[in-house]
Amino acid sequence: MAGQSDPHPSVFSPPEVEFLAEDETVEIIPKFSLGSLHMICGDFGPFRPNIASEVPLWLAVALKERGKCDIRAPDWMSVDKLMQILEAERESPREFQPLPFHYIEISKLLFKHAHDNIQDIYMVRSLIEDIRDVRFHKVETGLQTISGRTHAVKLKNLSAMEVNIVRPFMIRTLQAFYKHDSPHIIQQPEKSGSRRPQAPDRGPRRDLRPR
C-alpha cells in the first residue's frame, strides 16, 4: 500500500484481494493419504482418507480440482446462518454484522470450485448477494453523512472486498472535504447565512464519527 504522503493512494485489484483471501483456512476431507506438508505458511496434514483436516484455501482448491478431496463448507455458509445475518443486517441500519473478513472472495471461490460440496447452493449464493447489497447500501448512506468535520470514518466488521471497493472514493472524499473545510480557506463564518444554514456555529472538528 502507498504511504500516507502519496496523493494517489494505490488500491488492490479484486484479483489481488482474492489472492490474499486464499490464505484463509478451510476444512477438507481428503481422499488420499499423505504425511505432513511443511510449507512456508505452516505445516498441514497428515492427510488420511475421510478424516477432516485444515488447509489453506488455495491448497484446498488445488486438491479439489484434482478430485483429491471434498471441501467442507464453512459454518457461516449455511442457509440458516445467512438468513439470520441478512435479517440482522436489515434491522440495524448503522451496523455491520460480523462475517469472515474475506466472505465475498471465499464464497466466490467455493461456488466456482466446490459447488457440489455446498448444500442449497442457489439459495446460499443469492443470500450472499443480498447481504452484500444491503451492506453496500449501508456504506453508501454512511458516505452521505461525510462532511467537512469528518476526520475519520470507523467501519467495523466491513470485509476486505467491501473496503477495497469504497477505498478510493472514500479517501478522496475525505481529502477533498478536509481541504475545503480547512480554516485557511474559510476564514470567517458567513454573515448573511444564505449559503450555509448551519454555518455560524462550526464548533470544533470531531475526531471520530462513530458508525
Added chain:
Amino acid sequence: MAFMSTEDMPLEDELTFSTLGLPKDDPTTSREIRPEELKNEQILKKRKGNSGPPKLSSGRMPGYYDMDDILMEDEPISVVFQVGAHGCGLLDPGSETIDIEKGMKMDLPYWLAHQLHLRQAVSISVPASFSQKTRKEIQADAACVDLKGRCPYFYELGCKIAPLVGDKTIGSFLLYAFTDRYKEMLSKSHGAPAVTRFSSRLTKEESQLFEAARSSMAAFKKWRTGGSRLEKAAILGRKRKRTVPLGPSSP
C-alpha cells in the same frame, strides 16, 4: 521590501524586481517591467524554481510535481494593471501598442497574475466562475451546473484566488458547492457507465472522485462475473488470416 514575500522570489532576482512595487523608497525609479525581466520571471515561475520541492504552506504548492496544479495555474484571470509596463504589450493579443498603460484590463494566466499581484503591479478581480450569477445557479441546484465548462479547476483556483481578491465568502461557497455536488456524485458514481451526461459536468477534482468510485466498482463486477484469472494476451486471440489461393477455382 517589506511587501515582498521572499519565499516567492528567488534571491538573485530580488534586486531586479525590488524596483517594481516601491513607490515611496525612490520616486525616481521607474516602475516598469522590462520584457526580458518578464521572460525571466516566466521561466522561473514555470520551473517554480524558487525553493525547490514543496513546502506545505497554506495553499501554495501542494504538489511540486502535480500536473493538475501546473495546468491549473494556466487559468486566465482578469487583472487591471496598476502600473505602466514598457514593452509588455505582447501579453495582450489585442493590444496595438507595445506598452501597457496603467489601468489597462486584460486576462493573464494565474501564475503570472499572482506574481504580479505580489509585487502590487496588478489588481485581481473576482473571476466569472465565482461571480454572483454562478453562485445563484449553484444555490439553485449545484449538481446541474456545468462547472467543467466554466472552469475545469474550479476548486483549486478558488482556493488560490480567495486570498488574492480578499473575498472571504469564496471559501464557504466552495465548500457549499462541493458538499451539494458530492451527494449527487455519490449516488451516481458507483455503477455508472463510463461516460454520462452528469460526469461531463464535473470539474477535474470531482471527476477524479467520480472515476475512482466508478472504476473500483467496475473492477469488482468484472472480477465477480469474469471466470478465469489468467487473461489471454491480445495477440493470442487473433486468428491468422488464411490466404486464398489466387489460382482459378476448379468447378
